[in-house]
Amino acid sequence: MIDTPQSKGGTARANQLSPEERSEIAKQGAQARWRSAAAPPDPSLPLATHQGKMTVGSLDLDCYVLEDGRRLFHKRGMARALDMKSGGGNVFMRAMRRKGLGSELDQKLIEKIENPINFKPLTQDLGHGYDAEVLVEVCKAIIRADDAGKLSPSQIPLASQARVLLNAFAKVGVTALIDEATGFQQIRRPDALRILVQQYIEVEKREWEKQFPDDYYDELNRMYGSRKLTTTANGAVIQNRPQHFAKFTRSYVYHPLENGAVLEELDRINPQINAKGTRRDRFHQHLTKGYGIEKLKRQVQEVLTLMKVSDTTSQFKKLFGKRFPQAGTQFSLFDD
Secondary structure (H helix, E strand, O other): OOOOHHHHHHHHHHHHOOHHHHHHHHHHHHHHHHHHHHOOOOOOOOEEEEEEEEEEOOEEEEEEEEOOOOEEEEHHHHHHHOOOOOOOHHHHHHHHHOOOOHHHOOHHHHHHHHOOEEEEOOOOOOEEEEEHHHHHHHHHHHHHHHHOOOOOHHHHHHHHHHHHHHHHHHOOOHHHHHHHHHOHHHHOOOOHHHHHHHHHEOOOOOOOOOOOOHHHHHHHHHHHOOOOEEEOOOOOEEEOOOHHHHHHHHHHHHOOHHHHHHHHHHHHHOOEOOOOOOEOOOHHHHEOOOOHHHHHHHHHHHHHHHHHOOOOHHHHHHHHHHHOHHHOOHHHHOOO
16 A cells, blocks of 8 residues: 555554554544444435336336325436446436536536435435436437437447437336336326336337247247147148147236236237137237337246246146236136
């Protein structure tokens, strides 16, 4: 360690103290640290009544609902939301001050960024956050700066991520997303479920993209004791996907999305068109790219994991019931 003039001075002063004096100074320092740690939280701080993690693509953002109704993102989550390499809150603040981007922030927004909200989370004494709309306004400012050619090369990725976030928020708004992530939706207005389902559903169907991996069907064939491959009428060898697999997928992948509410809406907008149960589109073609598809992927992975540790469908059902107890007994009634 390099000795600085300050450290040399401190050492010299310490050497001049008697053992009793050094002991007393150390005792006073320990008492000060103890008082700081034991001090109760400031009673004037607004309290969080709900908290959780909002999923946006591959990101999980800490979010809160305060007792006064404000929805917040944690300060450190702002940098993470914009996919900055270092996810600290101070990194976010420094990025907002940089030339180019900073020119698109109005004074009111700058004041909000420089003065984060202090609050009391459920699990710690002090939190620092921003009103959820600050992230929305920052995203808009980043996109304006990008459109005006004001961003430096290192800032260009911020614009891409800002567009991803705004697309995710566009359906029903950031408030509804936070309410779902924190569980606050359970006590808010009666149309909460309808608003939540809108986050999943894309009005215009998307082009088909593969959403179920091959090993999903391989595990189904193994669990049901059927062949992995089959031959079509023209002699082509393809993966075996019998009709009852579709019923299994409906029951264990789609139905758990908001306890059947999403499936009900998918049935409405993509109904059966004949007695065989044929539909015009795949259900996943009607799920939103930034939200619905990510929820679907997570559920597929959950089911795939349970299948891999199950030898039979009965064993799978038992494990599924333990993993998703909120489903109650309804899944034991499914005939797959």
